[in-house]
Amino acid sequence: MADKKFEPLIVGILCNWCSYAGADLAGTSRFKYPENIKIIRVMCSGRVDPLFVIKAFKEGADGVLVSGCHPGDCHYIDGNIKAMRRETLLSKLLEDLGIEKERFKLTWVSASEGEKFVEIVEEMTNTLRELGPLNLEGGEKIV
Amino acid sequence: MSKLKLAVYWTAACGGCDVAILDINERILQVDEAAEIVFWPLAADPKYDDVKNMPDDAIDVCLLHGAIRNSENEEMARVLRQKSKVMIAFGSCSAFGGIPGLANFFDKKEIFERVYRESESTAGKAGVYPSPAVIVPEGELTIPEFYDTVLTLDQVVEVDYYVPGCPPAVDTIWTALEAIITGELPLRGTVIAGVKTLCDECSRKKEEKKITEIKRPMEVEIDPERCLLEQGIVCCGPATRGGCGARCTSANMPCRGCYGPTDHSIDQGAKLVSAIASIIDSKDPEEIKKITHLLSDPAGTFYRFSLPGSMLRRKRKEDVS
Numbered sequence: 367m368a369d370k371k372f373e374p375l376i377v378g379i380l381c382n383w384c385s386y387a388g389a390d391l392a393g394t395s396r397f398k399y400p401e402n403i404k405i406i407r408v409m410c411s412g413r414v415d416p417l418f419v420i421k422a423f424k425e426g427a428d429g430v431l432v433s434g435c436h437p438g439d440c441h442y443i444d445g446n447i448k449a450m451r452r453e454t455l456l457s458k459l460l461e462d463l464g465i466e467k468e469r470f471k472l473t474w475v476s477a478s479e480g481e482k483f484v485e486i487v488e489e490m491t492n493t494l495r496e497l498g499p500l501n502l503e504g505g506e507k508i509v
Numbered sequence: 510m511s512k513l514k515l516a517v518y519w520t521a522a523c524g525g526c527d528v529a530i531l532d533i534n535e536r537i538l539q540v541d542e543a544a545e546i547v548f549w550p551l552a553a554d555p556k557y558d559d560v561k562n563m564p565d566d567a568i569d570v571c572l573l574h575g576a577i578r579n580s581e582n583e584e585m586a587r588v589l590r591q592k593s594k595v596m597i598a599f600g601s602c603s604a605f606g607g608i609p610g611l612a613n614f615f616d617k618k619e620i621f622e623r624v625y626r627e628s629e630s631t632a633g634k635a636g637v638y639p640s641p642a643v644i645v646p647e648g649e650l651t652i653p654e655f656y657d658t659v660l661t662l663d664q665v666v667e668v669d670y671y672v673p674g675c676p677p678a679v680d681t682i683w684t685a686l687e688a689i690i691t692g693e694l695p696l697r698g699t700v701i702a703g704v705k706t707l708c709d710e711c712s713r714k715k716e717e718k719k720i721t722e723i724k725r726p727m728e729v730e731i732d733p734e735r736c737l738l739e740q741g742i743v744c745c746g747p748a749t750r751g752g753c754g755a756r757c758t759s760a761n762m763p764c765r766g767c768y769g770p771t772d773h774s775i776d777q778g779a780k781l782v783s784a785i786a787s788i789i790d791s792k793d794p795e796e797i798k799k800i801t802h803l804l805s806d807p808a809g810t811f812y813r814f815s816l817p818g819s820m821l822r823r824k825r826k827e828d829v830s
């Protein structure tokens with residue numbers, strides 16, 4: 367159920383060299399983007415263990431955005447390709463666990479694509495506003 | 510020296526763990542010499558009150574196997590915890606939920622519907638369903654409350670040690686029993702099994718891991734020497750604790766993960782996503798998708814024995830808003 371007042375919390379895990387720089391550019395260019403996203407910087411999207419994503423959901427994220435350099439641009443050659451291979455399988459695993467695929471996104475944003483970063487965050491925020499809160503109640507017994 | 514007082518109890522279990530204890534064969538005599546079994550529903554015919562009437566800490570060690578999925582399981586776990594100095598979560602069900610834990614992909618209502626209304630073999634009178642309490646001429650009869658979510662033992666009471674496996678291998682059981690008998694128990698909280706992953710003790714040849722297909726064991730002629738994962742067969746070895754002696758992979762079957770995660774892999778699902786993704790031999794998003802989709806039930810496969818003990822513990826409940 368979509369709640370008008372519901373503001374999703376998005377955890378953004380961004381690679382240092384491209385997407386984090388892209389987000390930074392969005393900031394220094396004074397583009398406005400939803401404050402729903404909380405950003406964590408990692409060295410490479412290939413460093414993002416699926417556990418980070420699952421843990422973010424467990425700790426209350428309504429969505430998780432992983433973003434790295436465009437294919438071919440990764441500073442560690444193929445970290446983003448690794449991220450891409452994980453994404454498909456992780457998405458499927460999360461769906462089996464009742465976490466819709468809209469809640470987990472992998473994107474490519476370069477250091478010069480501040481505007482694209484803003485669009486991605488806006489779009490994801492809107493999608494999640496519609497989708498509603500995740501409300502994980504892991505392990506609580508309801509009798 | 511007075512004998513050690515042992516208790517063995519089952520909650521949501523299949524009984525295989527009881528049988529596994531008996532599988533230590535003649536070594537059971539050594540156990541008998543050192544210990545007195547004060548409570549074991551499978552082997553004797555004790556009553557709950559026998560335990561409830563014991564003073565606290567009257568039992569030295571309790572081996573409890575089975576998950577917690579109803580109020581009776583929980584009550585007995587609490588009683589036994591209070592009466593036991595050392596509580597051991599024995600077997601995968603107790604340690605991380607095990608096979609009964611797969612029920613966490615559903616909830617109480619869905620399970621009820623399936624079992625009492627939809628199943629092909631249901632032949633009961635329509636409209637007659639079990640309920641927690643019923644009045645009969647002789648008085649009120651009650652059955653335990655069924656929980657929505659299957660729990661691990663340590664989600665209900667404090668657990669001192671874990672003995673994983675479905676069931677634990679004889680050697681694993683003996684290591685645990687010997688430690689109990691000699692009083693040389695490891696650090697509290699230890700999982701009494703291997704420390705490294707199963708891959709570490711699996712003798713199959715590991716070469717270059719690269720796959721373009723995911724296959725099920727019955728679809729291929731399995732090479733008995735090579736790593737199964739390299740042959741495109743999903744093997745949970747990379748995310749599973751060693752200690753079983755590679756029972757399955759040496760019998761030409763993939764590991765299904767019954768020893769649960771290692772201290773490092775934490776969540777078998779997350780770890781297996783990484784392990785399998787890393788060997789997919791493609792850079793093309795469409796092809797990656799195609800290969801990945803050959804694996805039809807990743808969550809059920811990766812969390813086969815550990816869903817309740819995993820990071821998310823269960824499938825998200827739809828009706829919470």
Ligand code: SF4
Pocket residue numbers: 521522523524525526574575599600601602603607608609674675676677
């Ligand atoms: S761990 Fe396996 S053998 Fe033991 S009770 Fe559970 S299902 Fe049965």
Ligand code: SF4
Pocket residue numbers: 707708709711712713715735736737738739744745746747758763764
């Ligand atoms: S993946 Fe399976 S078959 Fe391969 S080494 Fe590990 S346990 Fe053995």
Ligand code: SF4
Pocket residue numbers: 674675707749750753754755756757758763764765766767768769
């Ligand atoms: S190989 Fe895997 S599934 Fe088989 S007994 Fe060992 S841990 Fe369990």
Ligand code: FES
Pocket residue numbers: 381382383384385409410411412433434435439440441442445446
């Ligand atoms: S450095 Fe940006 S994705 Fe690897």
